[in-house]
Amino acid sequence: MENLLSKKSVKDALGVGDIDFVSCSPIVYQAMIMDWMRNLEVGIPHLLEDGIKLLVYAGEYDLICNWLGNSRWVHAMEWSGQKQFAASADVPFEVDGSEAGLFKTHGPLSFLKVHDAGHMVPMDQPKAALTMLKRWTRGSLSESPESSVSSM
Template sequence: MENFLSEDTLKSALGVGNDIEFVSCSSEVYDAMMGDWMLDFEVGIPALLESGIKVLIYAGEYDLICNWLGNSNWVDGMKWSGQRKFQAAASVPFVVAGNSKSAGEVNW
């Protein structure tokens, strides 16, 4: 992943410039996010959903800290007007455009 995200052509396409090196765990990003550590941001998400803003709750399958099962549990338990419909929706494969292989699952 680090090699792929460090390719000059990809960085150019993303507009991040060639002087930035991708690392899987940046101490600079980690330090900047310490102010958010162990804070409950779920409390603001229902209001976003109620106002029509689409929200992506993402967790990688192998993410040690933000595991998908924990995220799935709090999303399923979150109170909002679309909760029942969301809970009843089937998970479907998430496929990146141009690729026939599933990159994960998504609930719409």
């Protein structure tokens, strides 16, 4: 990734000039350190009540933001759809006919555990991550694989 994003032709195509790509920028890290370990979940129920869609996803092998901890806070979060979300079944998230994860959805809230991925889901499972984003932005993680292939 670093080699690709360091090529002049790629930099020109992205319009970033001579900026060097780094996978973890210390400048960005320092700018965001104030958000470290802050509980931002307290504002999420208001967003859900307003119909703002939220997708929480985690790689099943993520040790930093583990899927089980994420699942627990999503399930424990108090909002009007909490009970219906908790009662929703886990559904296979399929990519190219194979199960790439498990998800559940109710109303504006979706949770997805991505198989065979760690903290950097897009790096570990790029096709699953891209499929997840495309389906979610179109409004349904549960699209049948056949309908999503033809429109990607």
